[in-house]
Amino acid sequence: MLQETKTAPTTPQFLNGTVTTHTNTKPGRDAGLVAGTLVETAAGWRAVELLRVGDHVQTLDGGLRQVRRVERAYYGETRGGYALDGVLHVPGGAIGNCDAMVLMPQQQVMVMSHVADDLLGVPMVLLPASALDGYRGISRTDVDGLVEAITLGFDDEEIVYANSGVMMHCAATVGSEFFTVLDHGRAKALVSLQDRDAQIMDAAIAMMRGQEPQKRAA
Numbered sequence: 667m668l669q670e671t672k673t674a675p676t677t678p679q680f681l682n683g684t685v686t687t688h689t690n691t692k693p694g695r696d697a698g699l700v701a702g703t704l705v706e707t708a709a710g711w712r713a714v715e716l717l718r719v720g721d722h723v724q725t726l727d728g729g730l731r732q733v734r735r736v737e738r739a740y741y742g743e744t745r746g747g748y749a750l751d752g753v754l755h756v757p758g759g760a761i762g763n764c765d766a767m768v769l770m771p772q773q774q775v776m777v778m779s780h781v782a783d784d785l786l787g788v789p790m791v792l793l794p795a796s797a798l799d800g801y802r803g804i805s806r807t808d809v810d811g812l813v814e815a816i817t818l819g820f821d822d823e824e825i826v827y828a829n830s831g832v833m834m835h836c837a838a839t840v841g842s843e844f845f846t847v848l849d850h851g852r853a854k855a856l857v858s859l860q861d862r863d864a865q866i867m868d869a870a871i872a873m874m875r876g877q878e879p880q881k882r883a884a
Contacts, residue, residue: 692748693739695772698815699834700753703767705818706827714816714828723818726776726825726833735819745812752806753813754795760802762831769795770815771806774835776825776845781859791846792835793853801857802864 699705701715708722708730717723722730740747754769761777769775774792783789798804818826823837823844841847848856 693737693817695840696741696750696815697770697773697840698737698739698817699773699828700768700770701814701816703828704830714818715814717816717818723820723824723826725820726827728822728824731820731824733818734821735817737817737819739815739817741813741815742809742811747812750809750813752808754798755805755807756798756832757803760804761798763828764830767829767832768813769798771796772840774837774840774842774847776833776835777860779856779860781863782846782856785856786846788846790833791848791853791856792842793848793856794850797848797850797853797857801861 699714701713703714704711705714705717706724707717708724717733717736719733719736721733723733725731741750743749750771752771754771756763756767756769758765761775771794773795775795775798776790776792778790780789782791796806799806818824818836819838820836823835823842825833825845826836828834835842835845
């Protein structure tokens with residue numbers, strides 16, 4: 667059934683065949699797509715906060731899928747929202763994003779990695795955005811004002827495209843029936859190996875161009 671909520675779902679109420687839910691409790695995890703994030707839809711790239719139940723969104727392996735649920739949660743204690751221990755600021759180009767963006771710390775992001783392929787036997791893995799802190803200029807920052815996080819629900823878990831090349835996991839839980847999910851510790855280790863490999867690539871490219879290689883920020 668189609669439903670739209672403003673926060674995480676609790677016990678549903680059925681009104682005229684439509685599911686509505688209400689809760690004053692903070693969602694179980696600090697995830698979702700931050701307002702302003704662009705999502706690829708049947709009508710082109712649209713800000714996630716403008717999406718509604720019934721819209722069609724482009725997914726990784728399922729083509730266009732209909733949005734069945736929209737959940738909204740608001741963070742920022744000074745503005746009446748839920749408490750949140752920072753968000754991730756992602757510079758443009760850091761993980762395939764066309765422009766700078768903000769990630770919720772527990773939002774699952776899919777990354778392609780030959781390191782994961784070599785060590786785990788899978789070319790793509792899901793990891794929490796918090797594990798990207800320090801990678802390619804990504805940094806954790808305090809919440810400034812009110813942050814709106816939108817969770818999109820589909821018939822099944824899906825990977826959607828955000829800000830051009832970032833792949834975001836949309837599911838009711840942190841786990842996955844289809845993809846390999848890394849916890850924070852394993853994800854951090856993978857990112858460290860990936861970053862080391864990226865630094866080697868940067869040095870090689872700089873050498874080929876006859877430039878002095880630049881050190882990345884720790």
